[in-house]
Amino acid sequence: xxxxxxxxxxxxxxxxxxPVFAVRGIGFDLDRGETLAIIGESGSGKSQAxxxxxxxxxxxxxxxxEVRFDGANILNAxxxxxxxxxxNRMAIIFQDPTTSLNPYMRISEQxxxxxxxxxxFSKREALARSIAMLDAVxxxxxKSCLNRYPHEVSGGMRQRIMIAMALLCHPDILIADExxxxxxxxxxxxxxxxxxxxQHDFGMGVILITHDMGVVAGAAERMIVMYGGQxxxxxxxxAIFKDATHPYTRALLASIPRTDQPKEDLRSIPGDPxxxxxxxxxxxFAPRCDFATTGCRRSAIALKPFAPNRxxxxxxxxxxxx
Amino acid sequence: xxxxxxxKARNLHVTFKxxxxxxxxxxxxxxxxxxxxxxxxLKAGETLGIVGESGCGKSTLARAVVRLVPATxxxxxxNGVDLLSLSAKEMLRYRSQIQLxxxxxxxxxxxxxxxxxxxxxPLITHNKTMSRVEVRKYVRDMMARVGLLPDQISRYPHEFSxxxxxxIAIARALIVRPKLIICDEPVSALDVSIxxxxxxxxxxxQREFGLSxxxxxxxxxxxxxxxxxxIVLYLxxxxxxxxxxxxxxxxxxxxxxxxxxxxxxxxxxxERNKKTAPLIGELPSPLHxxxxxVFRTRCPRARPLCAQKRPVLAAVTAGTEEHRVACHFPGPxxxx
Numbered sequence: 287x288x289x290x291x292x293x294x295x296x297x298x299x300x301x302x303x304x305p306v307f308a309v310r311g312i313g314f315d316l317d318r319g320e321t322l323a324i325i326g327e328s329g330s331g332k333s334q335a336x337x338x339x340x341x342x343x344x345x346x347x348x349x350x351x352e353v354r355f356d357g358a359n360i361l362n363a364x365x366x367x368x369x370x371x372x373x374n375r376m377a378i379i380f381q382d383p384t385t386s387l388n389p390y391m392r393i394s395e396q397x398x399x400x401x402x403x404x405x406x407f408s409k410r411e412a413l414a415r416s417i418a419m420l421d422a423v424x425x426x427x428x429k430s431c432l433n434r435y436p437h438e439v440s441g442g443m444r445q446r447i448m449i450a451m452a453l454l455c456h457p458d459i460l461i462a463d464e465x466x467x468x469x470x471x472x473x474x475x476x477x478x479x480x481x482x483x484x485q486h487d488f489g490m491g492v493i494l495i496t497h498d499m500g501v502v503a504g505a506a507e508r509m510i511v512m513y514g515g516q517x518x519x520x521x522x523x524x525a526i527f528k529d530a531t532h533p534y535t536r537a538l539l540a541s542i543p544r545t546d547q548p549k550e551d552l553r554s555i556p557g558d559p560x561x562x563x564x565x566x567x568x569x570x571f572a573p574r575c576d577f578a579t580t581g582c583r584r585s586a587i588a589l590k591p592f593a594p595n596r597x598x599x600x601x602x603x604x605x606x607x608x
Numbered sequence: 609x610x611x612x613x614x615x616k617a618r619n620l621h622v623t624f625k626x627x628x629x630x631x632x633x634x635x636x637x638x639x640x641x642x643x644x645x646x647x648x649x650l651k652a653g654e655t656l657g658i659v660g661e662s663g664c665g666k667s668t669l670a671r672a673v674v675r676l677v678p679a680t681x682x683x684x685x686x687n688g689v690d691l692l693s694l695s696a697k698e699m700l701r702y703r704s705q706i707q708l709x710x711x712x713x714x715x716x717x718x719x720x721x722x723x724x725x726x727x728x729x730p731l732i733t734h735n736k737t738m739s740r741v742e743v744r745k746y747v748r749d750m751m752a753r754v755g756l757l758p759d760q761i762s763r764y765p766h767e768f769s770x771x772x773x774x775x776i777a778i779a780r781a782l783i784v785r786p787k788l789i790i791c792d793e794p795v796s797a798l799d800v801s802i803x804x805x806x807x808x809x810x811x812x813x814q815r816e817f818g819l820s821x822x823x824x825x826x827x828x829x830x831x832x833x834x835x836x837x838x839i840v841l842y843l844x845x846x847x848x849x850x851x852x853x854x855x856x857x858x859x860x861x862x863x864x865x866x867x868x869x870x871x872x873x874x875x876x877x878x879e880r881n882k883k884t885a886p887l888i889g890e891l892p893s894p895l896h897x898x899x900x901x902v903f904r905t906r907c908p909r910a911r912p913l914c915a916q917k918r919p920v921l922a923a924v925t926a927g928t929e930e931h932r933v934a935c936h937f938p939g940p941x942x943x944x
Contacts, residue, residue: 327799327801442890470826471867471870471871472867472870472886473661473890475886476888479885479886497799497800499800500871500874502874503875504872504876504880523876538800541804542800543807543830544829544874546873548853552808552833554805554808555801555805558769558771558802559799
């Protein structure tokens with residue numbers, strides 16, 4: 287039994303224009319020490335899926351399915367049950383470190399609060415541990431950093447502080463929601479290296495949510511490709527990069543310009559991403575897919591295993607069409 | 609070689625007056641040199657990419673060329689006129705030749721105007737004699753050309769997706785048949801699957817209209833794909849300038865090398881076997897740039913000379929001005 291088991295998770299939102307089916311039936315297992323990447327474009331449901339797991343959906347959202355953490359179903363659990371888990375065992379860091387830190391509080395107060403509240407440490411001990419954790423995320427001169435306000439440090443530093451805060455209680459699972467999207471490439475490289483080292487030191491499981499195939503390639507053993515709220519393909523990162531059989535994954539990989547290859551013609555995917563308001567029954571990628579048939583548009587396509595450790599939701603995978 | 613040069617920038621400086629955070633308004637002001645002595649040529653029909661991290665001055669440089677920010681130095685148009693010395697009225701003639709496309713497509717379109725009016729606006733501004741029917745026809749043709757349905761002419765920007773909004777912005781820029789388009793991170797806000805569409809569209813239109821493009825981006829993979837030549841900026845100064853292929857295959861400046869190393873490559877075999885450590889530290893404050901070479905505080909090759917003397921932009925191989933680098937110890941990366 288894995289530490290975190292997600293089965294058939296569905297997320298909905300009630301909006302002024304009607305209900306939105308944001309995530310349809312995502313499922314995965316994650317253990318300590320593993321890294322799982324969830325990749326997708328904006329609106330693909332990748333963030334909402336983990337928000338649902340953490341019990342962080344907005345008030346107009348609700349979810350169904352099963353999320354087992356250490357054997358107990360925690361989906362839709364009351365805060366009384368969720369809070370100790372969110373405090374001590376699962377942590378999350380967000381894309382924009384500026385808006386996730388409280389601008390009115392010194393960094394020392396924000397960090398110490400985590401420990402005094404959840405672990406019952408004294409202020410002094412909490413501060414000592416905060417300094418140790420800031421050292422662990424390689425912030426130079428951690429002591430003086432503690433006395434600053436969030437606006438007084440750079441974006442890269444703020445993301446390091448967010449990571450340090452998330453790790454204060456030594457969680458078993460760290461969810462990183464686009465942790466480097468707001469940062470420059472050189473800082474992104476620093477943060478991704480740091481996350482890798484910290485995972486090695488602390489042995490936690492990581493869920494990495496991103497839209498960047500390059501980041502996935504360097505960081506994750508397994509990956510889930512999402513589009514229009516549904517899982518398109520799931521499997522080991524190496525296998526998917528070498529031999530993507532889902533037309534969406536293949537098209538996505540072909541449409542990314544690379545620095546290590548001379549320019550050829552960049553293949554673009556025609557059309558626009560689906561409007562989640564008007565999601566249809568069939569495969570969400572069908573309107574943009576080169577291989578789609580009328581059957582693809584009509585009925586939902588189940589995620590099925592087709593090779594060891596690999597799953598795919600497609601009626602017309604590339605290998606078979608050719 | 610008689611390259612047809614469209615625009616020449618010489619000794620371009622942009623300085624902003626600012627104050628220390630929290631300082632009183634009557635306190636001493638500080639000079640922030642966003643662009644610090646930049647020289648470059650832009651040839652007709654080429655795409656000049658400008659890359660660098662946020663805060664390096666790449667957007668300011670582009671804005672200086674069209675005088676959206678006050679600059680000193682010279683920006684010489686192909687016919688020998690210095691754009692920076694023109695009066696506002698004289699400048700108007702050149703504004704129709706230079707158009708801009710910005711990063712956030714929805715924010716750069718007026719939400720209360722119909723798409724047809726948005727696209728027509730530059731045409732009406734620069735060509736006051738054109739009849740309304742004619743304008744409408746031009747707009748429809750241009751919409752079709754950038755891949756929008758001409759029937760959508762009466763819709764409002766919020767009814768379009770991000771990718772379509774960027775097409776509207778491209779149509780608006782091209783309607784006056786400019787010679788130069790300045791694109792400031794035009795695809796950064798778009799999703800991967802839409803990004804390739806927008807890049808390909810820009811390249812097609814460039815060929816068709818014979819455009820020159822100044823392409824500002826922080827994304828080095830997009831820059832490689834679209835640019836003929838590239839400028840690498842750091843703290844308002846040019847670190848390296850080279851034809852695209854040369855820059856990506858054999859970068860000579862340690863900063864360019866570090867930047868390229870930092871870009872994740874979508875291939876697990878390559879990405880996991882990267883051995884070199886990422887660049888240390890962060891961009892220093894442009895209010896207090898390091899002495900000598902501005903990059904020396906993060907440079908693996910820095911030596912005492914780098915703190916004393918600022919390196920000039922010099923040719924990598926004597927005799928060819930194409931590939932130039934500003935470094936005391938330039939050269940390709942040692943292998944292994």
